[in-house]
Amino acid sequence: MAKAVVLLSGGLDSATTLAIAKRQGYTCYCLSLDYGQRHRAELAAAAKVAQSLGAVEHRVMQLDLASFGGSALTDTNLAVPTTPVAGIPITYVPARNTIMLSLALAWSEVLGARDIFIGVNAVDYSGYPDCRPDYIAAFEHLANLATKAGVEGAHLTLHTPLIQLSKAEIIRQGLQLGVDYALTVSCYQADAHGRACGVCDSCRLRKKGFADAGYPDPTPYR
Amino acid sequence: MAKAVVLLSGGLDSATTLAIAKRQGYTCYCLSLDYGQRHRAELAAAAKVAQSLGAVEHRVMQLDLASFGGSALTDTNLAVPTTPVAGIPITYVPARNTIMLSLALAWSEVLGARDIFIGVNAVDYSGYPDCRPDYIAAFEHLANLATKAGVEGAHLTLHTPLIQLSKAEIIRQGLQLGVDYALTVSCYQADAHGRACGVCDSCRLRKKGFADAGYPDPTPYR
Numbered sequence: 001m002a003k004a005v006v007l008l009s010g011g012l013d014s015a016t017t018l019a020i021a022k023r024q025g026y027t028c029y030c031l032s033l034d035y036g037q038r039h040r041a042e043l044a045a046a047a048k049v050a051q052s053l054g055a056v057e058h059r060v061m062q063l064d065l066a067s068f069g070g071s072a073l074t075d076t077n078l079a080v081p082t083t084p085v086a087g088i089p090i091t092y093v094p095a096r097n098t099i100m101l102s103l104a105l106a107w108s109e110v111l112g113a114r115d116i117f118i119g120v121n122a123v124d125y126s127g128y129p130d131c132r133p134d135y136i137a138a139f140e141h142l143a144n145l146a147t148k149a150g151v152e153g154a155h156l157t158l159h160t161p162l163i164q165l166s167k168a169e170i171i172r173q174g175l176q177l178g179v180d181y182a183l184t185v186s187c188y189q190a191d192a193h194g195r196a197c198g199v200c201d202s203c204r205l206r207k208k209g210f211a212d213a214g215y216p217d218p219t220p221y222r
Numbered sequence: 223m224a225k226a227v228v229l230l231s232g233g234l235d236s237a238t239t240l241a242i243a244k245r246q247g248y249t250c251y252c253l254s255l256d257y258g259q260r261h262r263a264e265l266a267a268a269a270k271v272a273q274s275l276g277a278v279e280h281r282v283m284q285l286d287l288a289s290f291g292g293s294a295l296t297d298t299n300l301a302v303p304t305t306p307v308a309g310i311p312i313t314y315v316p317a318r319n320t321i322m323l324s325l326a327l328a329w330s331e332v333l334g335a336r337d338i339f340i341g342v343n344a345v346d347y348s349g350y351p352d353c354r355p356d357y358i359a360a361f362e363h364l365a366n367l368a369t370k371a372g373v374e375g376a377h378l379t380l381h382t383p384l385i386q387l388s389k390a391e392i393i394r395q396g397l398q399l400g401v402d403y404a405l406t407v408s409c410y411q412a413d414a415h416g417r418a419c420g421v422c423d424s425c426r427l428r429k430k431g432f433a434d435a436g437y438p439d440p441t442p443y444r
Binding site: 059061062063064065067068069070088092093094095096097098099102103105106107109110129130132134135138139141142143145146147148150151152 | 281283284285286287289290291292310314315316317318319320321324325327328329331332351352354356357360361363364365367368369370372373374
């Protein structure tokens with residue numbers, strides 16, 4: 001079976017992505033980033049999700065992006081917005097997806113994996129630039145120039161199975177594949193127990209997704 | 223004065239790159255990566271170089287790439303080659319430049335910098351894929367899609383002032399700009415005092431560079 005590196009935040013989208021990679025027959029190596037996020041509970045969620053969906057390994061890399069600051073997800077002096085905002089919100093973490101994909105690229109090369117999965121979505125999302133199809137295409141192009149494997153003729157594919165789905169479609173697909181969404185943490189300000197605020201952008205998108213999909217929302221709200 | 227993020231390994235090339243950025247009028251923020259490299263002495267060298275060339279800040283990020291393995295620079299069970307090898311050598315660190323550029327991208331966005339400098343060279347180099355002009359162009363393209371700054375119309379430039387220079391030309395330029403190469407560490411297996419082996423690929427390129435430039439080599443060999 002081919003190996004794949006799956007970026008796993010511990011949220012709804014990445015859990016669904018892992019289930020899809022698994023269904024497609026990949027042996028899944030999951031990678032999470034402990035970057036100083038305020039919703040650190042997502043990392044414990046990621047470990048549970050990886051185990052429940054049969055990943056062969058789950059690795060958490062440590063990298064102190066909070067030392068750069070500039071985001072409400074890493075700087076607790078900046079409030080997480082609880083109502084919709086115009087433009088790219090303050091919860092954007094500079095270059096986070098580029099950093100995470102770079103780490104996935106490094107690990108995939110050592111593993112001999114030719115496939116990386118990331119659960120970005122450009123429909124029901126927070127408007128982050130590094131979730132858009134153009135960005136993903138640019139990273140895939142880069143990845144094939146960056147590596148020894150690429151130079152030697154192996155093609156690396158960046159899979160984004162959710163990119164054009166609505167949140168409700170993602171949830172329906174995940175439920176069919178056996179994802180237990182009660183294990184996942186999406187909230188930008190989840191407490192240490194993983195309980196959600198219910199009002200941040202990520203909670204609002206998730207709530208609406210379950211409502212639109214017609215399934216009960218298993219999220220523990222505080 | 224415009225700000226720039228300068229990737230600084232502590233070696234000859236990155237020191238020269240910092241001197242060039244400074245001469246071009248940038249306020250320089252230097253970034254190094256403590257990634258589990260066996261030649262950790264380069265980090266102490268980077269701190270000295272940053273100070274000697276008037277960087278306003280020098281930051282060292284910690285990231286355990288040694289946990290991935292796959293390179294003689296992070297796995298002490300793999301020997302550093304001491305004679306020329308065909309193809310991409312075992313000292314290649316998977317995705318290292320992509321990871322370091324991603325971190326530079328994150329920091330530049332928080333700083334409001336629009337310029338990143340990296341001392342890659344595609345002439346007298348070890349044949350690493352992530353030092354080639356095509357790769358650099360791909361990263362610059364990605365960077366402008368990845369960030370809030372890019373979306374909002376700011377153009378980010380990735381500067382590679384050494385990319386087409388020989389090692390001798392780099393050294394001549396650096397000496398004109400006042401770089402003290404005695405502070406720099408290039409050796410892939412420098413000891414804790416920064417003393418060089420004299421026989422690894424990096425040492426051989428450096429030695430030949432000083433010889434070709436007609437300047438005495440200030441490197442402390444052990």
